[in-house]
Amino acid sequence: MRAGPSQEDIRRHNLGALLRHVHLGGPISRAELTSRMGLNRSTIMALTSDLTAAGLVREELPRETGRAGRPSLVVRPESARVYVFAFDVGPDRLAVARVGLGGVILDRREVPRDRSRFKLDELAATLSGFARQMRRKTSADTVCVGAAAAVSGGVRKADGVVTFGPNLLDGEVPFGEELGRRLGLGLPVSVGNDANLGALAEHSRGVGTGAKDLIYLHGDVGIGGGIIAGGHLLGGHDGYGGEVGHMVINPGGRACGCGSSGCLEAEVGERALLESAGRFGAQQGRDAVRAVVEAADRGDIGAQEGLKRVGEWLGLGVANLVNIFNPEMLIFGGMLREIYLGSAAQVRTQLTLHAMAPQRDLRLRTSALGDAATLVGAAELAFAHVLSDPLEVLARANA
Amino acid sequence: MRAGPSQEDIRRHNLGALLRHVHLGGPISRAELTSRMGLNRSTIMALTSDLTAAGLVREELPRETGRAGRPSLVVRPESARVYVFAFDVGPDRLAVARVGLGGVILDRREVPRDRSRFKLDELAATLSGFARQMRRKTSADTVCVGAAAAVSGGVRKADGVVTFGPNLLDGEVPFGEELGRRLGLGLPVSVGNDANLGALAEHSRGVGTGAKDLIYLHGDVGIGGGIIAGGHLLGGHDGYGGEVGHMVINPGGRACGCGSSGCLEAEVGERALLESAGRFGAQQGRDAVRAVVEAADRGDIGAQEGLKRVGEWLGLGVANLVNIFNPEMLIFGGMLREIYLGSAAQVRTQLTLHAMAPQRDLRLRTSALGDAATLVGAAELAFAHVLSDPLEVLARANA
Known part of the structure; x- marks a missing residue:
């Protein structure tokens, strides 16, 4: 029952909504954005300019339009530049992926594991080690805007602590905090239940x-x-x-x-x-x-x-x-x-x-996403921040 | 992923939000509304003026404030003037209530029934008959802004038809449509499952x-x-x-x-x-x-x-x-x-x-609401329209 949003809230909402279209739907023309978002052309142009200046999207002429007249510019996600780390801690494997805006898996490591329980520090060391290896291969203009992990266990909403997970870790485990510390990117690591993130993935990019x-x-x-x-x-x-x-x-x-x-x-x-x-x-x-x-x-x-x-x-x-x-x-x-x-x-x-x-x-x-569902869901969780407030997150990542 | 709201959307949202505060929370000072809604005093004053002009609320000096200085006006729902009809079709009783804005039960009829199945026209005739009796007792300046019914059965979202209800009616029954026709108020009658409406009632006004x-x-x-x-x-x-x-x-x-x-x-x-x-x-x-x-x-x-x-x-x-x-x-x-x-x-x-x-x-x-829960929930369903767009609904009701 709070009041309606301010102008600044609306701009943030619109930037996020536009970026979400590009992130989930892929390259899209300004004309199509105008139609889908119900905003006028000048507003779409201003929003796109902001996101372009922030390095989140770029605008290009379409390859061919088949229509007469000036073609509408196509807005594409900067998938190679803006990325997140996604982690998946399953009972039989560990997986880490570097996922570009737009949901493109840019790099990926996966190792099988037996079902013995982890020690928190070993697990976080292994996962952050993979992430560092991937990061070393990236060029200087790339930027990591988030990180998230899927775990086969219960994650307490209040603090992100893994509170149960019979196949994973003992007791209450501040897994996200430890992984974030080891990653050393100055970014929080969100943690989610694997089935919840699988649902999110199938709903965003899969059969749902x-x-x-x-x-x-x-x-x-x-x-x-x-x-x-x-x-x-x-x-x-x-x-x-x-x-x-x-x-x-x-x-x-x-x-x-x-x-x-x-x-x-x-x-x-x-x-x-x-x-x-x-x-x-x-x-x-x-x-x-x-x-x-x-x-x-x-x-x-x-x-x-x-x-x-x-x-x-x-x-x-x-x-x-x-x-x-x-x-x-x-x-x-x-x-x-x-x-x-x-x-x-x-x-x-x-x-x-x-x-x-x-x-x-x-x-x-x-x-539809098969064994990648939980990892894709973790990537979507990691992107959630940038989609809700694109400019703020990017400013922080570039700081 | 639509764009953010327009100025007109925001005004409608704010009017609804303010009215919802008054409807669910009861009389409340402008100062308190300013604080709870996060809007400035002049905006609250403008919104309150609109709702007062529409006859949905009235403003009064508080009885006593215990504070020095000019007291903040108290905004009250026009409970005696603006009302809805709520119907409850249970296995053992039929209940009809005239419920004022703010959730005040102004008038109520209840009759027991046996568990034989209803004929649609008989049921609608009985219920609309009770409503007409209540309506005849109201003064000319009252206005009915909605009507809704709770039924112990399944209600299809697409068209409000009661599609199953082993203790109620046979086959697919356009109950809301028939009841609306018999009421003759030019208002649609929303229909909801009784347990869903009980949940809504306890969440709005009960223990939840x-x-x-x-x-x-x-x-x-x-x-x-x-x-x-x-x-x-x-x-x-x-x-x-x-x-x-x-x-x-x-x-x-x-x-x-x-x-x-x-x-x-x-x-x-x-x-x-x-x-x-x-x-x-x-x-x-x-x-x-x-x-x-x-x-x-x-x-x-x-x-x-x-x-x-x-x-x-x-x-x-x-x-x-x-x-x-x-x-x-x-x-x-x-x-x-x-x-x-x-x-x-x-x-x-x-x-x-x-x-x-x-x-x-x-x-x-x-x-907390006991046997009134489903009826109170029906009233909340009936008020939903006026709370989402107060001025439009009132304009229609007065037309």
Whole structure:
């Protein structure tokens, strides 16, 4: 119930809105910006000039227009110059990317890891080391405007501390702070839950572009969720919104790492699949999950039974979430892509049995960004500051 | 990603924001408005003048200030002059209220009903008849600025049609349109799901004031939910967001009216309680539920067992919702107030067993508005138009 914005607020908003068009949509003509933003040509020109002067975009003549008359200049993001660092700390890998404005992955390092817990200083040292290597290869006129990390755990909104993450770190961990200190760029490192960032990524650049209400389900060792409701990420009061993996769907069912039993994660996670398929112990991780789906494809009865069982529980969980949220689309990411593709019939059947009638025809999709979803989401989180106040962030980065 | 607002947008926004302060917070001094809205005194004065000229508020000298100097004028809503009609179509009653700006119930009619299904024309005739009776008692200078109805069913966002409501009407019902036609006020009648409107009411005027993330659970024959996430009602893609009553928590459990089994509604609804307590068939409705809770209080073993069983399922459902949404507060409304008060220990135990650690200490509350919650929510829905564009709505109403 605050009052409306000041002129300065409006300018900042407009600069951010224009930059967001260019960042998410790619090169775009001034004429198109005029039309999409509902502003007149002179305002668009002034905004573009400001962003050009700040080195965030550049204007070029289009290659060819096919039309008569003076062509409208095309505004492009300065992808090679303005970038962020994105980090992904998953149960089976560490990934670091240097991502240019516009979402271009300019450089990337990825290393597998075993599932032992990290020590905070070792983890931060490894990740910042990769970032420094990448930074040494950049030219002097590039500028880093943000950094963010995806973690498979809970991140407290108030201070960005990782408060739980059974597969990651012990206790309450000021991960962003430590990583920021080691990076030494004078930039804060934002931290987000991996499934929340996967949702953000699919909503910004993936299969969920344009959907205002979607659910992204991310499977790794555990299962997490990211909810976009009314166009916004559902954060919850403390930042833990979307922990759908711990919705109990089978009371008294399989034991869960959280101490409860019958959670979605316990019935549908990696271990549930491998045990149901009679394959637990030999292999783990994404390859083991893929092997079950492939074996089922080849007619292996054990693998088929396991996949069917897990698919039924997944479908029940999906039906519950669909009833609760009434999304337009539900996206399967991480290893849930493989599981869904191998059990789509079971999932659809459960949806028909348990979802309210008007919601049975929602779109079920697999992640368009695949294993990059969480990393892309981290990059979007890192860009959030520059998009909300382009000039201020750039001034700080150049200072 | 539209551009920022125009001057005219800002004025409309500011008028709405000021009126909202007065509507929700009650009489307030200009000085306080200046401070809360972050606008200067002359802007507040201009906005107040506009709203006063439109007959939406009036300004008065405060009774006493206790301070030296010229007292700041107090801005009051014109509650007796500007009103809406609110309707509540529940399984056991019909209620109609004439509600003044500021949320004052000026007049009210309520009649019990049995649970047979309505015919649309009869229902609309009854409700509009009550409204006309109330209207005849008003003086000539009053003005009706909106109308809205709460129904225990699903309301499609696109057209406001009631598409399902097992206890209410058959098929797809253009209830708002029919009621609006019969009212003959030239105003559209907005229609909302009762639990969604209960959430809105508790968030605006009840126990959830100030909470940005809350869940309101409403129990009648069935169980519905209303979710406030990040300060906004979660509507979902088609308007069916919050149907938490059909979250399956006990696969293969009690049959549900929706065709599935083991839904929260099936395990915790009125019938589940009465059957578990060995009292199904004699009585139904709120009185029957109260009778079980009172019998349990007096030491009746059957009632205690029934309440305990239902409380455990309710607690499991609550734990799931808390994990999914990470709310600050969860509110029990309708007959769930009684059930929660009679089984708080079971609910808390389930929450401890199944909710993620950081979320176990959320606030569990009972509805502050009680049986009026859905009706108050309907009034808020009816006022939404006037609060988003005060002058336009008033001009139309006076035309």
